[in-house]
Structure formats: C-alpha cells, structure tokens
Amino acid sequence: MKRAPWLLALMLMVAGCGLSDGDNAADGGDSPGAECEPGQVDGDLNLYNWSEYMDPELIAGFEQEAGVDVTETFYDSNETMLAQIEAGGAAYDLVVPSDYMVETMIDADLLIPLNRDALSNLANLDPDFTAPPFDPDGAYSVAYQWGTTGLGFSYDVVPDPTQLSWGLIFDPEMGAAVAGRVQMLNDERETLGAALKYLGYSLNSTEPDEINEAAELVREAKDRIATFDSDAYDDLLIQGETMVAHGYSGNFFTAFEAADAWDSFGYGIPIEGGTAWVDNMAIPTTAQNVCTAHAFIDYLLDAENGAALTNFNFYASPNAAAEEFILAEILEDPAIYPPPDVMDKLEFIAGVGEASTLYADAFVEAKS
Amino acid sequence: MTLLDEKATVEAVNPELEARSVRAEARRGLLHALPAYVYLIVFFALPLAIVFVFSFASRTSTGRPVLGGWNLDGYARLAEPVIRTIAGRSLWLAALNTAICLLIGYPFAYWIATRAKASTRNLLLVLVLIPFWSNFLVRTYAWRVLLDSDGPVTRVGEVTGLWGSMLFTQPAVFIGLLYGYLPFMVLPLYAAIERLDWSLVEAARDLYATRWEAFRKVTLPLSKPGVIAGSILVFIPSLGAYVTPDILGGAKTTLLGNYIVTQFTSGRNWPFGAALSFVILTAMLLATIAYFRSGAKTL
Amino acid sequence: MTGEEATTRGWVNRALALNGWVVFLFLYAPIAVLVLFSFSADRNVGSWGGFSMEWYQRMLANDPLMRSLRNSLLVALLSTLVSTVLGTAAAIALERYRRWATRGVFDALLYLPVIIPDVTMAVMLLMWFTTIGWSLSLTTIVLSHIAFNISFVAIVVRARLANMDPSLEEAAADLYAGRWRTFRRVTLPVIMPGVLGGALLALTLSLDDVVVTSLVQGPGSTTLPVFVFGLIKRDVTPEINAVSTVMLAASMVLVMVSLGFQRRGDSERVR
Numbered sequence: 050m051k052r053a054p055w056l057l058a059l060m061l062m063v064a065g066c067g068l069s070d071g072d073n074a075a076d077g078g079d080s081p082g083a084e085c086e087p088g089q090v091d092g093d094l095n096l097y098n099w100s101e102y103m104d105p106e107l108i109a110g111f112e113q114e115a116g117v118d119v120t121e122t123f124y125d126s127n128e129t130m131l132a133q134i135e136a137g138g139a140a141y142d143l144v145v146p147s148d149y150m151v152e153t154m155i156d157a158d159l160l161i162p163l164n165r166d167a168l169s170n171l172a173n174l175d176p177d178f179t180a181p182p183f184d185p186d187g188a189y190s191v192a193y194q195w196g197t198t199g200l201g202f203s204y205d206v207v208p209d210p211t212q213l214s215w216g217l218i219f220d221p222e223m224g225a226a227v228a229g230r231v232q233m234l235n236d237e238r239e240t241l242g243a244a245l246k247y248l249g250y251s252l253n254s255t256e257p258d259e260i261n262e263a264a265e266l267v268r269e270a271k272d273r274i275a276t277f278d279s280d281a282y283d284d285l286l287i288q289g290e291t292m293v294a295h296g297y298s299g300n301f302f303t304a305f306e307a308a309d310a311w312d313s314f315g316y317g318i319p320i321e322g323g324t325a326w327v328d329n330m331a332i333p334t335t336a337q338n339v340c341t342a343h344a345f346i347d348y349l350l351d352a353e354n355g356a357a358l359t360n361f362n363f364y365a366s367p368n369a370a371a372e373e374f375i376l377a378e379i380l381e382d383p384a385i386y387p388p389p390d391v392m393d394k395l396e397f398i399a400g401v402g403e404a405s406t407l408y409a410d411a412f413v414e415a416k417s
Numbered sequence: 418m419t420l421l422d423e424k425a426t427v428e429a430v431n432p433e434l435e436a437r438s439v440r441a442e443a444r445r446g447l448l449h450a451l452p453a454y455v456y457l458i459v460f461f462a463l464p465l466a467i468v469f470v471f472s473f474a475s476r477t478s479t480g481r482p483v484l485g486g487w488n489l490d491g492y493a494r495l496a497e498p499v500i501r502t503i504a505g506r507s508l509w510l511a512a513l514n515t516a517i518c519l520l521i522g523y524p525f526a527y528w529i530a531t532r533a534k535a536s537t538r539n540l541l542l543v544l545v546l547i548p549f550w551s552n553f554l555v556r557t558y559a560w561r562v563l564l565d566s567d568g569p570v571t572r573v574g575e576v577t578g579l580w581g582s583m584l585f586t587q588p589a590v591f592i593g594l595l596y597g598y599l600p601f602m603v604l605p606l607y608a609a610i611e612r613l614d615w616s617l618v619e620a621a622r623d624l625y626a627t628r629w630e631a632f633r634k635v636t637l638p639l640s641k642p643g644v645i646a647g648s649i650l651v652f653i654p655s656l657g658a659y660v661t662p663d664i665l666g667g668a669k670t671t672l673l674g675n676y677i678v679t680q681f682t683s684g685r686n687w688p689f690g691a692a693l694s695f696v697i698l699t700a701m702l703l704a705t706i707a708y709f710r711s712g713a714k715t716l
Numbered sequence: 717m718t719g720e721e722a723t724t725r726g727w728v729n730r731a732l733a734l735n736g737w738v739v740f741l742f743l744y745a746p747i748a749v750l751v752l753f754s755f756s757a758d759r760n761v762g763s764w765g766g767f768s769m770e771w772y773q774r775m776l777a778n779d780p781l782m783r784s785l786r787n788s789l790l791v792a793l794l795s796t797l798v799s800t801v802l803g804t805a806a807a808i809a810l811e812r813y814r815r816w817a818t819r820g821v822f823d824a825l826l827y828l829p830v831i832i833p834d835v836t837m838a839v840m841l842l843m844w845f846t847t848i849g850w851s852l853s854l855t856t857i858v859l860s861h862i863a864f865n866i867s868f869v870a871i872v873v874r875a876r877l878a879n880m881d882p883s884l885e886e887a888a889a890d891l892y893a894g895r896w897r898t899f900r901r902v903t904l905p906v907i908m909p910g911v912l913g914g915a916l917l918a919l920t921l922s923l924d925d926v927v928v929t930s931l932v933q934g935p936g937s938t939t940l941p942v943f944v945f946g947l948i949k950r951d952v953t954p955e956i957n958a959v960s961t962v963m964l965a966a967s968m969v970l971v972m973v974s975l976g977f978q979r980r981g982d983s984e985r986v987r
Contacts, residue, residue, distance in 0.1 A: 446812070464844035
C-alpha cells in the first residue's frame with residue numbers, strides 16, 4: 050500500500066512523457082526543410098513504404114547518383130505507419146501515405162511542409178494532382194502513384210460494361226443473378242463509400258444520416274455477398290468463386306494479364322461513380338535528413354524514373370512527363386489510365402476527421 | 418526408511434533449522450523467478466500501466482489519448498448491445514474451437530507420447546510444428562485453395578455426397594481455427610502425457626479390468642495439467658482470432674479481435690480500445706485462475 | 717491377458733494410429749498446396765500453369781524479401797533462446813517452490829501476455845519504447861517477442877512439472893550433488909520434453925508475429941511476416957510460397973540432422 054502513490058506518480062509521468070513527446074515533434078513541424086538545394090543530400094535515407102511498391106533498381110540508381118545509402122522499411126497499412134510516426138520512435142525520412150492519411154497527418158502536425166525550390170522536377174506533375182482535396186495547396190505531399198476503385202466482373206453477368214452499376218451489389222433484383230458470388234472490400238471507407246455513391250451522396254460524406262443509410266444498404270446486401278476481402282479478391286474472381294468483385298484497378302489488371310483472361314473478365318467504374326485513390330510521398334516530422342528526402346522526391350519526379358516506377362508496379366503515374374517512357378500496353382489500358390468520361394465520375398477519398406469513427410462504427414454495426 | 422524421511426525427522430526436531438530451510442526455499446523460489454519477473458515488469462507491467470491510464474483519457478482527432486478530460490466513456494460503451502453480440506459470438510467460437518482441438522489433440526498427443534523411442538517421439542513432435550514455420554497467411558490462403566468450389570476437399574465431398582463447397586461458411590472457419598491452434602493443444606498435452614508413470618497405468622489396468630476405466634480413472638486425471646494448459650493456450654488466443662475467420666469465413670461478422678484492432682486503427686478511439694482490452698484482460702485472468710484452481714482441486 | 721482384451725487393445729491402437737496419420741495429413745495438406753504452387757508458372761495462386769523455377773529466381777533476386785527473411789530468423793532464434801531460459805526458470809519457481817513472497821502476483825503476471833489482445837500489446841510496447849526514449853530497431857522487436865514468449869514457454873513447462881515427483885531431485889541433492897549438477901543431471905532431463913515443446917512454440921509464435929512486430933520495428937528491421945502481409949495487399953504471388961518452401965525444406969534438414977545425433981544417443985543408452 051505504501052508504494053501505491055509512488056507507482057501512480059510514475060505511471061502518470063510515463064504516460065505524460067509519451068504524449069508530450071508527440072507534441073514536441075508537432076511543434077517542430079514548421080521550420081526545417083527550407084534550406085535545401087535541388088539534389089542536395091544531408092545523409093542517408095530512411096524510406097518507410099508499402100511492400101513491393103518501389104523498384105529496387107530505382108533505389109540503386111539513387112544511391113549511386115546521390116552517394117547515400119537507402120534503408121527500406123515496410124508497412125502493411127496506413128494506420129500502422131501513422132502509429133509509428135506519431136509515436137516518433139524511429140527516424141523515417143520519407144513515407145508514402147494514401148490520400149485521406151495525408152490529410153490526417155497534416156491535421157495532426159506530423160508532416161513537414163515541402164520546399165518547392167528543392168524540387169526541380171515538380172513541373173512534371175500532372176495538374177490534376179497538384180492540388181488534391183486532401184492537400185489543397187500541395188504543400189505537404191507529392192503524388193507517387195494512383196489508381197481507381199471499381200468493379201471487376203465476368204462478362205457472363207455484365208454483358209454491357211457501359212451499364213455497370215453498383216446495383217449489382219446493392220439492388221436486390223439486379224443482384225439476384227449474382228447472389229452469393231459477390232465480394233466487397235473489407236474497408237469501411239471503400240465499401241460504405243460505394244454505397245454512398247449508389248445513393249447519390251459524396252463518398253466523403255460526414256453526415257451521420259447518410260453514413261447510416263449506406264451502412265443499412267450494406268447490411269441488406271450482406272446475404273448476397275460471399276465475402277469481405279481486401280487482399281486476394283482478384284484470385285477469387287479468376288477462379289470463378291465470385292462473379293462481381295470490388296477492388297483496386299491495378300490488382301485486377303495484374304491478375305487478368307497473368308491468367309490471360311481479358312476475354313472473360315473486365316473492370317470498370319460503375320455509372321454512379323467510383324473512387325480515385327492516390328498514394329503520396331511526404332516528409333514526416335521524424336525525418337532527420339530532410340534534404341535527402343527532397344532529393345529522393347525530385348529523383349522520382351524525373352520523367353524517366355517516374356516511368357520506370359509505373360513499368361515496375363503497373364499503377365498509373367501522376368507524372369505527366371513520364372508518359373512518353375511508359376510501356377504502351379500500360380498507357381493504353383483503360384483500367385490503368387481511364388478515359389476522360391470515366392475520370393469525371395471519380396472522386397478522391399479525403400480525410401473525414403472525426404467522422405472516421407462514424408464510418409468504423411457503422412461498418413461494425415452493418416457486420417454485427 | 419529413505420533419506421528423505423530421515424531429513425524430515427531432523428527438521429522436525431530442530432524448529433530453527435526448519436525455519437531457516439523455509440526461508441532458504443523462499444529465497445530460491447524468488448531467485449528462479451527473478452529474471453522473468455524483472456523482464457515482465459519492465460516490458461509488460463509498466464507498459465500495461467500506460468494502457469490503463471489511457472482507458473480513462475479523452476482523445477485527439479487521430480484517436481490518440483490526451484491526458485486530462487478524464488472520463489469513463491470507454492467503459493460506458495461496453496454496455497452497448499453490439500458489444501454483447503460480438504463478445505458472445507467470439508466466446509462461442511473460442512469454446513467450440515477449444516473443444517474440437519481437445520477432442521482431436523488428446524488422442525493425437527497420446528499416440529505421439531506412447532511411441533517407444535525418444536527419437537521417434539521428438540521427430541513426430543517436430544513434424545507437428547514444421548508446417549507452422551511457413552507463413553501464416555500463405556497457409557491460410559492455401560486452405561482457401563483446398564476448400565474452394567473446385568478444391569480437392571470439395572471434390573471429395575461431392576464424390577462421397579457428404580459435403581459441398583465449404584469456403585465462406587462456418588465449417589471452413591472451424592477447419593482454419595483447428596489448423597491454427599492444434600499445436601497449442603498438442604504441445605502441453607504431450608509434455609504432460611509423456612511423463613506419466615506407466616507402471617501406475619498398468620496397475621490400474623489390473624485393478625479396473627477394462628482399458629477405458631483405467632484410462633478414465635488414472636491416465637486422464639494424471640494428464641489433467643496438460644489438458645488445462647492446452648485449453649488455456651487454445652481458448653484465449655482463439656478468443657481474439659479474426660484473420661482466419663475473415664479469410665475463410667467471409668468476414669461478414671465482426672469478432673472481438675478485429676473490433677479491438679478497429680478501435681486502435683481506423684476507428685481512432687484508443688481510449689475505448691484500451692478500456693475494452695482491460696476488461697477482457699481482467700475477466701480472462703480471473704477465469705484462468707479459477708479454471709486452474711478448480712482443475713488442481715479435482716485432480 | 718484374455719483374448720478379448722488383446723483384441724480391444726489392438727483395435728484401440730489401430731484407431732490411435734489412424735487418428736495420428738489423419739492429423740498429419742490435415743497438417744500437411746495446405747503445405748503440399750503451397751509447395752506445389754511455388755513451382756507453378758501461373759502467377760495466380762490456385763491455378764496451375766506448368767512447372768517453373770521462376771519464383772525461386774525472383775525470390776533470390778528480391779533484396780527486401782531476403783533481408784526480411786534474415787531479420788525474421790535472427791529475431792526468432794534470439795527470442796526463443798532467451799524466452800526458453802527465462803520461461804523455464806519461471807516455471808520451476810512456480811511449480812517447485814510453493815511459498816515465496818509475491819508468488820501469486822508473479823503467477824498472474826505470467827498469464828497476462830497470453831491473454832492480452834495482440835494489438836493492445838503492440839500499442840503499449842510502442843508507447844513504452846518511445847516513452848523511455850529507445851529508438852525502434854531489431855532490438856525492440858526481439859525484446860517484444862521475448863515478452864510474449866516467456867509466458868507460452870512457462871505454461872508448457874509447467875504442464876510438465878506439475879505434480880512431478882520431487883523425490884528424485886531431493887535424493888540427488890542429498891547425495892551432495894551441487895545444485896547446478898542436480899539441475900543438469902536430474903531436473904533438466906525430466907522436464908526436457910516440456911522445454912523442447914515450449915521452445916518450439918516460442919519459435920513458431922515469433923516466426924508468425926505481424927501485429928506486434930509491425931508497430932515496434934525500426935528502419936530496415938522489417939521481418940518476413942510483416943513484409944508478406946504488405947505484399948498480399950499488392951497481390952498474392954507464388955514468390956511467397958517459394959520462401960515458405962525454402963524455410964520448410966531448411967527446417968526439415970535441420971531436424972533430420974539433429975535427429976541423427978539423437979538416434980546415436982538412443983543406441984548408446986541401450987548399450
């Protein structure tokens with residue numbers, strides 16, 4: 050008993066330290082980064098990225114060009130990366146957050162503003178990506194790769210792709226033919242987002258009523274959905290386990306190509322609209338070598354390097370100048386580079402702040 | 418008269434010596450525990466204390482706790498009906514999985530433990546574990562290939578007319594869970610059965626006449642520590658299981674495991690996640706200790 | 717023994733053996749699938765595209781993958797070694813010595829790492845390491861794995877020690893064998909199957925952990941399961957099957973070699 054107050058004090062102290070650390074890191078967010086020249090390096094690069102998202106030859110090329118070592122560390126979700134950056138236990142110089150996560154990190158003061166003067170190739174960026182809604186001035190992030198979220202399908206059930214509709218999933222009559230052969234992403238923003246689109250709302254809605262209406266729609270469709278899966282849905286479609294699959298453009302492309310199955314399967318954005326997602330390079334407050342991080346961003350903004358990245362991982366490049374170096378088969382594929390009429394139906398996923406909790410809870414309720 | 422009895426007699430006549438011996442025993446016990454004790458205090462108990470404090474905190478826009486604005490919101494939310502549904506489902510899943518693992522794991526462990534040569538026993542034991550040194554996700558996806566509509570398991574079912582495609586159904590979930598947790602049951606069972614005094618079993622066989630009686634009255638009680646340890650090692654982790662049920666069962670329901678993960682990730686509610694963890698931790702610790710006590714008594 | 721009893725006995729033994737082989741079939745069925753598809757030319761796991769060694773070549777050329785494999789093996793071996801020693805000592809402290817101060821507290825503390833949800837343990841260790849000002853690295857991964865492995869080892873070893881006849885040890889001690897000699901010559905051989913089982917379990921848990929590792933990893937210390945978890949988000953490729961196959965083959969070889977040694981031990985004892 051004698052020890053109790055001491056223990057409590059220690060606990061509070063310890064907990065307090067943990068939090069004030071975060072605050073300090075946030076306070077330091079404005080100043081650094083301003084002093085770099087294009088191509089200038091100030092040390093080795095700690096790159097924190099998704100698995101298999103970076104061409105090793107590009108890394109080798111940068112190491113040679115800049116004369117620094119690049120250490121790659123990998124994460125499997127935006128949330129894991131956020132937790133590590135916010136805790137601040139490791140000195141990552143560059144991270145690759147998705148759209149909504151950029152906004153979250155800006156709000157939480159976890160990103161250092163970029164120094165545009167250090168990015169000599171910034172003009173190569175497609176104007177569509179210079180002022181995305183999650184970073185309206187492009188002050189904190191540079192687009193890395195992008196793609197869409199829509200429906201992969203078997204031509205047996207969708208004979209006319211121009212009439213592709215989310216109704217295949219959400220409308221009981223239209224969905225009857227594919228009942229039990231449908232998969233949706235196991236992700237509240239994407240899946241509730243699809244329902245929001247079907248209902249005619251924005252997929253970035255923060256209205257509790259709209260979100261709950263979308264969740265109700267998902268709950269009603271649940272009997273016709275075989276599985277919620279964000280990882281191996283392309284295999285399920287190819288193997289005939291599902292006939293309608295909700296997922297990311299690039300994954301379908303790779304799967305159709307590998308199975309030589311373009312004649313049997315297609316991918317498209319439903320008439321009600323779909324999602325455009327963008328992964329972005331950003332410099333977190335944990336960065337120690339801010340100039341090297343800028344140099345690396347600039348290196349990837351180079352036309353040939355940007356093209357090499359797309360040729361490596363088959364995702365669309367936001368680098369307009371890179372197009373002349375991108376393989377024709379990729380550039381001409383409407384699943385990777387959608388035609389203008391499809392582009393108009395796409396909406397970026399943006400951060401929704403406090404409503405994140407609403408989305409998570411509504412999705413749990415829909416699945417409970 | 419054995420050496421032991423003699424020693425006991427000496428101690429009995431000299432109370433001071435006995436007290437000293439008790440103190441020495443106590444010192445030695447603590448000494449053995451000390452490395453693990455210190456380790457767990459530094460790398461478990463103190464970090465856990467932070468989580469406890471967090472469970473009363475309010476949160477930022479990214480869901481992180483902020484000290485101050487102390488509240489019981491996290492604990493109040495535990496009364497929501499959705500929690501009862503999720504917890505009930507997870508408890509049922511874990512209980513059934515434990516029963517299945519025990520039913521299949523006990524005869525299996527018994528079979529391995531009764532092989533004559535030590536090297537054979539060790540070989541079989543390691544063979545149980547080797548599949549688990551591949552990658553967890555890869556194994557689970559391999560099950561998907563086995564269970565899907567043209568998978569070998571489905572073919573066998575169709576030929577015999579016993580079952581159809583099980584992928585994305587409850588049986589698939591239990592196949593996956595059994596696969597994942599069987600070793601947790603087999604290892605402690607093996608450790609307990611292997612050390613049985615077989616002369617006792619022989620004697621019992623003479624006494625009770627039937628093999629079943631001998632097993633029920635002697636072997637089973639003697640292997641009970643293994644049954645208890647195995648059930649705990651299967652029940653508790655499978656209470657938090659969600660990846661296997663999601664991949665093989667279709668992720669159409671929420672389980673305790675992914676409900677907690679959601680709170681710490683996209684749900685952005687660390688205080689609630691902490692409160693939830695703490696309640697589970699306390700409930701399960703009490704249940705485990707009670708289970709152990711009852712097991713020890715009925716031995 | 718009556719004839720009837722001998723028949724029952726034969727029947728029971730046959731049933732036990734059958735169950736044994738069926739369980740092994742069950743354990744190795746998905747392994748057969750993953751080994752098979754590691755040699756498939758088709759990139760979609762689940763459809764066979766003819767024999768190919770492509771994925772093994774790709775695996776060897778994939779630097780991040782090979783580095784994560786190295787990290788995984790290092791973490792698994794170190795954490796298994798330390799947690800086996802600490803966990804065994806803890807089991808002895810609880811089962812051999814009944815009366816010592818705060819024994820009950822230790823008993824409860826030892827269960828908590830098994831009970832706590834993965835993600836909660838991950839979050840609290842991340843907060844703890846940053847609070848005490850340690851940078852995240854391979855070391856923090858090893859320390860975290862030891863923290864959960866100690867308990868699993870201790871539980872398995874305790875199942876072995878429970879109700880074990882202490883007279884053997886006491887007899888040895890009375891024969892004035894030193895404490896360490898008593899432990900090495902008497903206690904350890906008796907509890908060895910439990911220690912081995914606990915160590916195997918610890919190794920398995922460490923090789924498979926994603927949740928804790930992904931939050932306490934530092935620059936360059938990504939382990940194989942964390943890398944693979946991310947990889948599957950991109951696409952499931954037979955490359956991962958190839959890595960798993962290599963790990964399985966390597967562990968098989970290790971087991972055979974160590975068993976060869978044990979066989980020699982067996983026959984010596986008989987002599």
